[in-house]
Amino acid sequence: MDAALQILFGGLFQGSLFAMMAVGLALIWTTIGVFNFSHGVMMMLGAYVAWQLSAWSIPLFIVLPATMLIMAGVGWLLQASVVRPLIGRPNIVLVVVITTLAAASLVENGVLEIWGPRSKQLPTLIEGNTQILGVGVSMHQIAIILITPVILGALWLFLNRTRLGLALRAVAQNEDASLLVGLNVTALYGLAFAIAAALAALAGIFMGGYRFMSPVMGADPLLKALIVVVFGGLSSISGPIFAAYLIGFFEAICSYYFGLYWTPALLFAVLILMLMIKPEGLFGAKTRGLA
Amino acid sequence: MKADLRATPGRVSWKNEAALVVTAFAVLALTPFIVTDSYSRHILIMAFIYAVVASNWDLSLGYGGVFNFGHLALFGIGVYAYGLMTKLAGIDPWLAMALSGAVSTIAAIVVTIPILRLKGIYIILVTFGFAQLVMQLILSQSDYTGGTQGMVRIQTLYLAGHNMIRDGKFAYFYIALAILFASTVFLRLLVRSKTGASIVALRDNEEYAVSRGISLVRQRVITLAASAFFTGVAGAFYAAYQRNASVDVFGMSLATIILSMVLLGGTSTIYGAIGASFVLTIFAEVMADFGAWRPIITALLIIVVMLVYPSGLAGIWASARASWLRRREG
Known part of the structure; x- marks a missing residue:
């Protein structure tokens, strides 16, 4: 019973973090058709911005939305500076990989310059621990498990029920037709990056509350988000979300039974197997995404 | 045939290319007599290592069109394969260096x-x-590997009757240069061969190439395997030269630097990647005074060049050459 509960909590918790990261990557990929390798440092920068705001003793309920707004602006800026000028180039996928990697290195070293290498920690969302059926869990983790579906649900509503969200999906499906009906495609590109960066920042705040922050803290979540989107398929938003929780549970089970060291190896083995059987992803349909 | 033939094998005649390569390497071989201090030689040795890694990456990335982001892992495998073989198995360093290339090839x-x-x-x-x-x-x-601490005191290379440590990196310079020379000749021979042409054909029009009887599976394995051997050897040499190994070689920062060498140099040229490796390595040294700002300035430089010159330094060279030819033809 204890084991099952521990795995359940671990899976839900890791899955929430993975989902928050992967959704942004998938959103950018479906809309613009590029891969954002700065996504990890967006998460890290979000955590540092939140830390700075809390250090000025601003209460947490203001820090959260303020950080997300600031990071949305940073995401927009990132798009405008290293992605938008390249649109239309034949080798855009590869060139954007290198420009976003360079941007990531820029931000990482910039953060190191500004805030220094010493580890920092953010305040938790809710303090204290609790017992559920005899298993001790922190309130912070429970808050993350509960908040994430709400945020992801809001994102789904936005993409499916609002004009702006539908416009974003229209660009993802057919850029030329979107231009013809008068959508501002460049602005929508910026919006996709802004939303992705804001969500990454939120994931950063979640992570900064239970683990020490460092300028390289985004590297591992980025890798996990990559695995998640490959697993779930890049063609939709819901695919990566399901895959995130699936992988969260897989990790929880593996690290419980095989130990932490073997988890990445097992995860990768499963990933390779999946790609050989169904390369378009577990929930993906065959789309241009493969090209 | 006025089309862009930059990526096409067989444009410059064999004789001309061989003469140019031999001249360039002869000039490089003379530099230790001009550059006598061991630190400057160290910079050149690092440039040679990076040039091997970057130009081999150009084979899979540029010619093959295969976005292999594990290329630096092949280098890292070479580093650790050499370290483990010499330390644990006591294999002769020179043999271990060749075997490391083989291990990287198998990994690829x-x-x-x-x-x-x-x-x-x-x-x-x-x-x-x-x-x-x-x-x-x-x-x-x-x-076995030292984990996050890395491996230390890895066995170095040896030459009979020659002290490698007290010669101001004279011998290391020539070993590195020899690896770069062998790698460059191998890569150019490969991309100018029929195999090279079929690799490019698969990149440019996969359906047509496959319909003409080129095997995608076989050519892709050949491309990746060929790009791995000298990358692994370079890794082994790096381990023998530095005498330690750490997982930093798998990090994003080194991958970004090497990838930018490939892209700044211009893909599908081999020489572009080598030239960019020299430029970037020496540039990084010139910038040493900036300390912590160095990676920031390097990152900015990469972004600016990618935005302004999409085909890299080779693109600048090609357009300069084209305008020169136009003027000469009047």
Whole structure:
């Protein structure tokens, strides 16, 4: 019973973090058709911005939305500076990989310059621990498990029920037709990056509350988000979300039974197997995404 | 035939290219007599190592169109293979260096299997994951690899009757140069051969190439395996030269630098990547005074060049050459 509960909590918790990261990557990929390798440092920068705001003793309920707004602006800026000028180039996928990697290195070293290498920690969302059926869990983790579906649900509503969200999906499906009906495609590109960066920042705040922050803290979540989107398929938003929780549970089970060291190896083995059987992803349909 | 033939094998005649390569390497071989201090020689040795890694990456990335983001892992595998073979198995360093190349080649074949059916971004994701996996495995086997501490006191290369440590890096310079020379000749021979042409054909028009009887599976394995051997040898040399190994070689920062060498130099040229390696390595040294600002300035430079010159330094060279030819023809 204890084991099952521990795995359940671990899976839900890791899955929430993975989902928050992967959704942004998938959103950018479906809309613009590029891969954002700065996504990890967006998460890290979000955590540092939140830390700075809390250090000025601003209460947490203001820090959260303020950080997300600031990071949305940073995401927009990132798009405008290293992605938008390249649109239309034949080798855009590869060139954007290198420009976003360079941007990531820029931000990482910039953060190191500004805030220094010493580890920092953010305040938790809710303090204290609790017992559920005899298993001790922190309130912070429970808050993350509960908040994430709400945020992801809001994102789904936005993409499916609002004009702006539908416009974003229209660009993802057919850029030329979107231009013809008068959508501002460049602005929508910026919006996709802004939303992705804001969500990454939120994931950063979640992570900064239970683990020490460092300028390289985004590297591992980025890798996990990559695995998640490959697993779930890049063609939709819901695919990566399901895959995130699936992988969260897989990790929880593996690290419980095989130990932490073997988890990445097992995860990768499963990933390779999946790609050989169904390369378009577990929930993906065959789309241009493969090209 | 006025079309852009830059990536086409057989444009410059064999004789001219061979003469140019031999001249360039002869000039490089003379530099230790002008550059006598060991620190400057060290910079050149590092430039040679990076040039080998970057130009081999150009084979899979530029010619093959395979976005292999695990290329630096092949280098890292060479580093650790050499370290483990000389330290644990007591294999002769020179033999271990050649074997490291073979180990990297086998690793490249292994990573090719899952990406055979994939394209573009999916290849990036899987190979990136492969690199991370190799790093995790090395970290987890800390009894042998030293884990996060890295490996220290790795056995160095030797020459009979010659002290490699007190010659101001004279011998290391020539070993590095020899590896670069062998690698460059191998790569150019490959890309100018029929095999090279078929690799390019698969990149440019896969359906047509396959319909003409080129095997995608075989050519992709050949491309990746060929790009791995000298990368692994360079890794082994790096381990023997530095005498230590750490998982930093799997890190994003080194990958970004080497990738920018490939792209700044212009893909599908081999020489472009080598030239850019020299430029960037020496540039990084000139910038040494900026300390912590160096990576920031390097990153900015990469972004600016990618935005302004999409085909890299080779593109600048090609357009300059084209305008010169136009003027000469009047």
